[in-house]
Amino acid sequence: MTEAAVHTEYATMDVALKIWRYDSSTGERSLETYEVEAPEWVTLLDVLDIVKDRVDGTLAYRKSCRMMICGSCGMRMDGAAVLACRTRMAPLVERGHVPVISAMGNLPIIKDLVVDMGPFWGKIRAVTPWLDTGYAPLPDREHMVEQEDVTPIHKEALCIMCGCCVSECNSMEADPDFLGPAALAKGFRFVGDPRDHADVDRLNNLNDEHGIWDCTRCYFCNERCPKGVDPRDAIAKLGAESVKQGIDHDMGAKHAKWFVKSAETTGWLRETELVPKTQGIVASIKQMKFAMNLARHGKVPLPFPPHVADRVDESRALRKITQLQDRQGALGHVQGERALARIEHTDPGGARRDAPEVTLGETPPPAEG
């Protein structure tokens, strides 16, 4: 088919975009602007193909399936991780917006939009991403599983390992060794699998220093995931399973358990006792100077008399009831998924207006990831 034929078959539009070019061998980087004519149905990936084909053959990016299955084309548009094959360009063109395209975050850049996925795969491998049936004899035929038994890991099994969640993980920016949302979601995919019998070992490993309690609950992973995996929710499932199984040696688990204790004793958070209950007495003593400074400004409320909620006996009784109703651990999170799956977008009925044109992504991404 000739190019002219394409033009008569489809309505076209002029697409402009800026791309952060980078070459790790020279360290050179520049923000380049490209303008191409493209069919109105194009995705970001299609536009990159056109740029590479007609304007600059040296542009580097990954792609394969073009249909949201392979997870190859993760990159940032205006600072937010997207799958290029999923991102339609027409709405941007219509409002005259020129997006800034850059490589994903939290991973080293090799060239232009191509990142080194080595650290990503290393973390996936670290969660032992295969079934461990323990001492259970292997079945003669395939291992049949009832649908209801795999429902708890349905979302986690959708992961295509594109890295969009990792790109935006705020904890990983501060701690590059954090296992991160993709690996932890993969971890729950096996912890929650009824055929796997290594959950105690797995949970112990995932409770290590750079494991589940490193998550800062910024929810960027849920926001960016193009497949609805909701990695943050998977991390919460791991936390709940850990506490249920008594794997609570990490300060993060102790912190969480003190909230439970507070709610069922006084109803409100027993804030001042939270530090010793989380960090232990010795570590707390080391914090005395800091605490004294906060106390001067009223930031350390006295634990006595305790701030007790009215009718706290009700919340105490509710804890007892919930402990008897078999929704402990990950199942407590899974029970909400049926309703949450019905959300398209809640709208509290408030004001919305067109977001201002901003220049997110204009700052060059750190080359080291």
Place this chain on the structure above:
Amino acid sequence: MRTLAYYRGCLASLSAKELATSTEALAPQLGFDLIELESVTCCGAGDIHEAEPDYYLHLNARILAYAEATGSDTLMTICNVCTLNLRQANWELKNDEELLARVNTNLESVGVPSYSGGIDVKHLLWLIAEGDGYDRLKEVAHKGLKGLRVAPFYGCQILRPSKLLGFEDPDRPWTLEAIIEACGGEAVDYPAKIKCCGFPIIQAREEVALGELLQPIQQATEAGADAIVTPCPLCHLSLDAWQSKLEASTGRRFKMPILHLSQLIGVAAGLEESELNFKRHVVSVKPVVERLAV
């Protein structure tokens, strides 16, 4: 006046009392008649939600049930974490009859009124931003902010997950900027305004949390902000109380004053110091107060 059920949450009753006093003093001026819920507990923050999710659901259902019992159709929150917790529980209960029935049976068995799903949970920020909020705000903020350069810091759980919050574009929010400008200040833009302050892990992983906290404070400083404003008391505690640790770990001096949303509007509306309670801040707000007094 618009009657609203009002959930204060833990911190505004404890280490962030200045948030409660300024919010409660400001509310009548904004046209809000607050009915404070008295028989409620902590929402569980991210902690009970994570560790014992079924208990989290019941604690929040109980809060929603008592909010509904006030006769109001809206529950006002003043904390990002409370907002997400209550909105998530509310969505789950409203959209799963079986789940609502089980939770209601449990609530009734301990003497709590059952919940019928008649409450919408809204943060103070949204209640100001919707409808004719800005026009009203311009009247309330009669003293203005004299061009004070204010950096908005949203915090995470008023933006994400947007499918549960959804009031504004989570990547390009605008409500705080609009409020700053309506009060007579100048909004300072910087990329980290939508990122995490590190507070949820500040006790279990202090080093990681400080690594997160550095971004907004450093960027707001470099953008020339006189102060940062936040709608979340947990972000406030991180930005304000832990700033000295950030200075110690980085060897830099920031001394960035951090204001609660209600204090920013409150100072423009002429609230008294006894209501604003700036003395409860760890980082001095004096430079801001002095500048506005000129």
